[in-house]
Every structure is written in C-alpha cells, then in structure tokens.
Amino acid sequence: MADHEARAQVDAPADGIPTIRWEEPPEGPVLVLLDQTRLPAEEAEYVCTDPPSLVEAIRTLVVRGAPVLGIAGAYGVALAAARGFDVDEAAEALAAARPTAVNLARGVRRAQGAYHRALAGAASVAASTGPDAEDSAGTADQVALAAAVAALAAARALHREDAQASDRMAAHGLALLGELLPGGGHRLLTHCNTGALVSGGRGTAFALARAAHDRGQLRRLWVDETRPLLQGARLTAWEAARAGMAYTLLTDNAAGSLFSAGEVDAVLVGADRIAADGSVANKVGTYPLAVLARYHHVPFLVVAPVTTIDPDTPDGASIEVEQRAAHEVTEVTSPSAGGAGGPGGGMSVAPLGTQAYNPAFDVTPPELVTAIVTEEGVVSPVTAEALSELCGRS
Incomplete structure (x- = not known):
C-alpha cells in the first residue's frame, strides 16, 4: 500500500467522529484531538504541538480510553521526534501519564522502538558511506528524519490495526x-x-x-x-x-x-x-x-x-x-x-x-x-x- 493510501485510511474518522488525527501544517506537525471533556456541549478540537501538551491532554481526559491512548502515545513519540524533542524523555512522560491503561505504554514503546531501530540503521548506513566533515551535519539531519518517519509509520500502523x-x-x-x-x-x-x-x-x-x-x-x-x-x-x-x-x-x-x-x-x-x-x-x-x-x-x-x-x-x-x-x-x-x-x-x-x-x-x-x-x-x-x-x- 502506498503511503498516501495508508494515510487516508488512518485519517478517515470512524462514523465521522474525528477522535485523533495527525496533521502537518506549514508551521510543523501536530496531533489533533477531539476534546472529550467538552462533549456533548460542543465538538471542540485540542491541538498538541509538543509532547507536554499531549501528556496534559491525557491526564485531563481530553483523550481517554485504553485503545486510543495507545494510539495517542505512539503519535506522541512521533511528535517528539518530528519536533526535535528528546524522544526517550518524552516517551517516559507519556507512558506514565495514566498508569492503569496498559495500551498507553505499549503504544509509546512500539513507536519508540521503531524510532531507535531506524536511528541505528540510518546511522550505520551513514557511517559506511564515510561522509566528510562538511556533510556530517546534513547526514545527522537525514538520520533524525528517517527515525522520525519510522516512529510516525509505527503510530499509523497501530491506528490501522486498532480499527481492524x-x-x-x-x-x-x-x-x-x-x-x-x-x-x-x-x-x-x-x-x-x-x-x-x-x-x-x-x-x-x-x-x-x-x-x-x-x-x-x-x-x-x-x-x-x-x-x-x-x-x-x-x-x-x-x-x-x-x-x-x-x-x-x-x-x-x-x-x-x-x-x-x-x-x-x-x-x-x-x-x-x-x-x-x-x-x-x-x-x-x-x-x-x-x-x-x-x-x-x-x-x-x-x-x-x-x-x-x-x-x-x-x-x-x-x-x-x-x-x-x-x-x-x-x-x-x-x-x-x-x-x-x-x-x-x-x-x-x-x-x-x-x-x-x-x-x-x-x-x-x-x-x-x-x-x-x-x-x-x-x-x-x-x-x-x-x-x-x-x-x-x-
């Protein structure tokens, strides 16, 4: 399946309810949640631009429910990677946001594992090509990008699997x-x-x-x-x-x-x-x-x-x-x-x-x-x- 087809399948909300979705506006990727604390009075969205805002959303029940918490946790790791945060620090904060729901920590660890595997793989490839000093900064950026893409792919896969x-x-x-x-x-x-x-x-x-x-x-x-x-x-x-x-x-x-x-x-x-x-x-x-x-x-x-x-x-x-x-x-x-x-x-x-x-x-x-x-x-x-x-x- 092509990436754009997978993305469309994930982002199409069940029964028209846009519970959670990943967006990439010009100013940078965000995770958009339907604010469940405001239902049924209004259908308002809560936009997470960084991992701390997602942790707060989880703790205050803006997003809640075991399966979707796993999805949110995985997207949270992807958000940390894409926005340049310390991924492991963000992962620990996300996993601890609500301790009873095991899906949350599992979703976090799944995306975190994909991130580190991609990081190691990309770094190994870069090292084998032997870039000179002038190219080292660009190579580091490429490695980080590859790892962020892998974390997002893991989150999207979890999202699809949960729907199925x-x-x-x-x-x-x-x-x-x-x-x-x-x-x-x-x-x-x-x-x-x-x-x-x-x-x-x-x-x-x-x-x-x-x-x-x-x-x-x-x-x-x-x-x-x-x-x-x-x-x-x-x-x-x-x-x-x-x-x-x-x-x-x-x-x-x-x-x-x-x-x-x-x-x-x-x-x-x-x-x-x-x-x-x-x-x-x-x-x-x-x-x-x-x-x-x-x-x-x-x-x-x-x-x-x-x-x-x-x-x-x-x-x-x-x-x-x-x-x-x-x-x-x-x-x-x-x-x-x-x-x-x-x-x-x-x-x-x-x-x-x-x-x-x-x-x-x-x-x-x-x-x-x-x-x-x-x-x-x-x-x-x-x-x-x-x-x-x-x-x-x-």
Missing part, C-alpha cells in the same frame, strides 16, 4: 451473543464509554452493541451515566444518539433495579488492563455490575483488544489503580467548561474541605467474567491458561 481489531471484536461478540441470547431483541447494559471515542474504529464494547443495532438485534441500550465524570451520559449517549440507537440513560445506582426487574440481558464493558489471571481493571463501577450480573444470572462480557492483556501483571492485586483528584467528586463541572478541569472550576456539591475517595478504576475477578471478547477470539471460561494461549496465538 474493532470490527473483528464486534463480529466475535455478535456471534457470542447469538449463542448466549438466541432470538435477538437484546437489552444490553454498558458502563463508561467504549465507542469510536476510545478507538481507531468503532470501539470495543460499544462496537458490539452497535453491531447488534445494525443487525436489528438491539432492543435497548442501557447507559450508566458513569460517575463522577459522566462518560456514559456525556459520551456514550452522544455516540448512541448519533448512531440512531434505542438507548436509555440511568444513574449508576439504578442498575440494580433494572436487573431485579429482568430488564438486562447482558452487560458489555471494556477494559483498561487485563491481568494474566483474567482480572479486569475497568472504569470504577464495573465490579458492582459484575456482582449484580452474577447474582441475576446475566452474562457479563468484557470486550477488549489483545493489547489490553498484560502477561506481566500476574493478578488483579498487582494492577496499579489510578487515584484521581477529590474535586471531581466534590464539584460538578459544566461540560462546556471541560469536565475534568482543575479544582474550583465547578459548582461545589459537598462542604468545603470534604475528603473524597476517587479511584478511576476497579478490578473485577475472572470468576465474575462470563467471557473476554478479543479480535483474536473469545475466552470463556476466563483462566490464566486460556489467556496465555490466546496471547501466544496473537
């Missing part, structure tokens, strides 16, 4: 739903946001719900609003409305009454990290849904790419869970002002000085997970051996 993985996850998940819930007319409950906003394609769990909708098999999508930053209310509902899906928003603590009334056929969630034993770290509030699902004999499905499985994390207790600022709980911020801004930016809903427990994620043990759906197939029952075999195949 999204479609394959949806196909595998749709087949599984057909086995678990024959007859269609599914009433599916989801938590947080797992659509095109978190992916190079249509997403993870939301992509499966969207596939059911496209086949006429979705009766209702129940959308948890997802406290405290309302990713379900602000983002998933926004995507569902754009897709013309039948959806209903509910407060997180109303889910139990839906299960009790028999109104949920299956739960679909994504993942930010899956440990080697099958423990799943996902947006806080996921674990209670898994407990409810088990009690009410409802399938609980985790939809995530293989890159989210981390064999180096042995179990759920080993997953580092990000703790976020108290003001996200003690204040309510208007989406138009940025939903994850700094303290004092919103209306206080708790007495001044109130302490808040605000983990970004919780961990669901494998015994509560009916199946993990990946682009390489379905793992059920969820065991360390089955995950290891899946990772070995992929």
Whole structure:
C-alpha cells in the first residue's frame, strides 16, 4: 500500500467522529484531538504541538480510553521526534501519564522502538558511506528524519490495526451473543464509554452493541451515566444518539433495579488492563455490575483488544489503580467548561474541605467474567491458561 493510501485510511474518522488525527501544517506537525471533556456541549478540537501538551491532554481526559491512548502515545513519540524533542524523555512522560491503561505504554514503546531501530540503521548506513566533515551535519539531519518517519509509520500502523481489531471484536461478540441470547431483541447494559471515542474504529464494547443495532438485534441500550465524570451520559449517549440507537440513560445506582426487574440481558464493558489471571481493571463501577450480573444470572462480557492483556501483571492485586483528584467528586463541572478541569472550576456539591475517595478504576475477578471478547477470539471460561494461549496465538 502506498503511503498516501495508508494515510487516508488512518485519517478517515470512524462514523465521522474525528477522535485523533495527525496533521502537518506549514508551521510543523501536530496531533489533533477531539476534546472529550467538552462533549456533548460542543465538538471542540485540542491541538498538541509538543509532547507536554499531549501528556496534559491525557491526564485531563481530553483523550481517554485504553485503545486510543495507545494510539495517542505512539503519535506522541512521533511528535517528539518530528519536533526535535528528546524522544526517550518524552516517551517516559507519556507512558506514565495514566498508569492503569496498559495500551498507553505499549503504544509509546512500539513507536519508540521503531524510532531507535531506524536511528541505528540510518546511522550505520551513514557511517559506511564515510561522509566528510562538511556533510556530517546534513547526514545527522537525514538520520533524525528517517527515525522520525519510522516512529510516525509505527503510530499509523497501530491506528490501522486498532480499527481492524474493532470490527473483528464486534463480529466475535455478535456471534457470542447469538449463542448466549438466541432470538435477538437484546437489552444490553454498558458502563463508561467504549465507542469510536476510545478507538481507531468503532470501539470495543460499544462496537458490539452497535453491531447488534445494525443487525436489528438491539432492543435497548442501557447507559450508566458513569460517575463522577459522566462518560456514559456525556459520551456514550452522544455516540448512541448519533448512531440512531434505542438507548436509555440511568444513574449508576439504578442498575440494580433494572436487573431485579429482568430488564438486562447482558452487560458489555471494556477494559483498561487485563491481568494474566483474567482480572479486569475497568472504569470504577464495573465490579458492582459484575456482582449484580452474577447474582441475576446475566452474562457479563468484557470486550477488549489483545493489547489490553498484560502477561506481566500476574493478578488483579498487582494492577496499579489510578487515584484521581477529590474535586471531581466534590464539584460538578459544566461540560462546556471541560469536565475534568482543575479544582474550583465547578459548582461545589459537598462542604468545603470534604475528603473524597476517587479511584478511576476497579478490578473485577475472572470468576465474575462470563467471557473476554478479543479480535483474536473469545475466552470463556476466563483462566490464566486460556489467556496465555490466546496471547501466544496473537
């Protein structure tokens, strides 16, 4: 495939949602993000001209969701190389921006590895030609350019692969739903946001719900609003409305009454990290849904790419869970002002000085997970051996 064809394939946004794209204006390359903190009030763009601005965008949730964080991390390395920053320093800052999401560090390391391999290769070629002193500066520039091009190519490749993985996850998940819930007319409950906003394609769990909708098999999508930053209310509902899906928003603590009334056929969630034993770290509030699902004999499905499985994390207790600022709980911020801004930016809903427990994620043990759906197939029952075999195949 020619480079311009690959670029067009990557930059075409899924469902018209321009979540992330690389641009090269005359003043230098930039990474353009759809600012998710401002949705649904406005579709504003956030332009990153350097690695620190991208780190800030990741930390403040301008861009969020495990798969797209991997893509952003890879593009961040390419941005550092193209703009003349210290690539390794930028890579470390990017990888540490959100510690729970394993895809972020993996995307960073992939582009960083491509950069260094190209750097070494180009330097070796240059040395073998034996340039004189007058040409040495030009040769150094050529070596740096070759390495920057390689980092960008790695980021673009990851972007394409994630889009393809999204479609394959949806196909595998749709087949599984057909086995678990024959007859269609599914009433599916989801938590947080797992659509095109978190992916190079249509997403993870939301992509499966969207596939059911496209086949006429979705009766209702129940959308948890997802406290405290309302990713379900602000983002998933926004995507569902754009897709013309039948959806209903509910407060997180109303889910139990839906299960009790028999109104949920299956739960679909994504993942930010899956440990080697099958423990799943996902947006806080996921674990209670898994407990409810088990009690009410409802399938609980985790939809995530293989890159989210981390064999180096042995179990759920080993997953580092990000703790976020108290003001996200003690204040309510208007989406138009940025939903994850700094303290004092919103209306206080708790007495001044109130302490808040605000983990970004919780961990669901494998015994509560009916199946993990990946682009390489379905793992059920969820065991360390089955995950290891899946990772070995992929």
